[in-house]
Amino acid sequence: MSKPVAIVTGAGSGIGEAVATHLYTQKGYKVVVADLNTTTGEKVASTLGPDATFIQTDVSSYRSQAQLFKKAYEWGGGRLDFFHANAGIDDRQSLYDEEDKEELDEDGLLKKLNTKTMEVNLEAVIQGLWLFKYYVRRSKEAGGGKGKFVATSSAAGLYHMPQCPQYTASKYGVIGFCRASGPEFLKENITVNAICPAFIPTNLCPPEILKLWPKEHITPLSTVNKAIDAFLADDKLTGQAVELSQENIYFRKQVEYPNESQKWVGEKSNEIWDVGYQAPPKREGY
């Protein structure tokens, strides 16, 4: 039987590199190293060995990510089994920019804030699951048909990071997306989960921070792979946000309901929502 096939985005460095290496060396996967950075991506793939390949990808472009999936599926012999939507960046323009950085366009309108962070950290995750489902459905003949989808959120998706409000919003979004879609995707034999790492020293962090950060508050890369192993071990574990801190992984619950009415809305109203969305109203103009 052919080997299972994994794609890891942002695998040229840090967390993605660690997961790609774990899947390749410990779990018997063929691995596609997907990254924007050709130099680091090619290096990781060639270090792993012949059952790894590098595909240059910009996950913020739907077309680029769709090409990644098609190439990876063909390279893997007609199957895809694991997708880690991991590539991420911090805020590319500060919401708090000083007055002298505010620019107007030719019509005197304030120029749009650069929201690349949302495209890379959240939009690409959503499109990634959309693409993954398509290929998992078409993997049965080659021995696949079961999928593991993992997205990298952050502890900033559970708490917040005032320096990077877009980053925070994107990572909250990833958790909400995985919690909402995870249980539904069991029908597709796909589990959908998010990891929420605490501080792991990688190239994402500004170098000054790496110098200042106390050692006792560092989470090792090995903790990421503990979460990956938990997802691999259980085909029913889905819709989870798993916080990674120091040596431990914590399955985090959503916030508590403030009263019985909200508990009813949260737990019992789905049948009513289902009726509404079976025949969604035609909405004109938007």
Ligand SMILES: NC(=O)c1ccc[n+]([C@@H]2O[C@H](COP(=O)([O-])OP(=O)(O)OC[C@H]3O[C@@H](n4cnc5c(N)ncnc54)[C@H](O)[C@@H]3O)[C@@H](O)[C@H]2O)c1
């Ligand atoms: N390091 C931490 O402390 C920490 C904590 C919580 C969450 N995270 C998240 O972990 C993920 C991985 O980050 P990391 O810490 O390993 O950082 P990293 O900078 O070491 O790795 C990120 C990789 O993503 C790639 N990348 C960036 N934009 C891309 C794009 N548009 N398309 C494809 N690849 C792209 C980069 O080239 C890089 O190789 C990110 O989503 C990050 O937000 C990191």
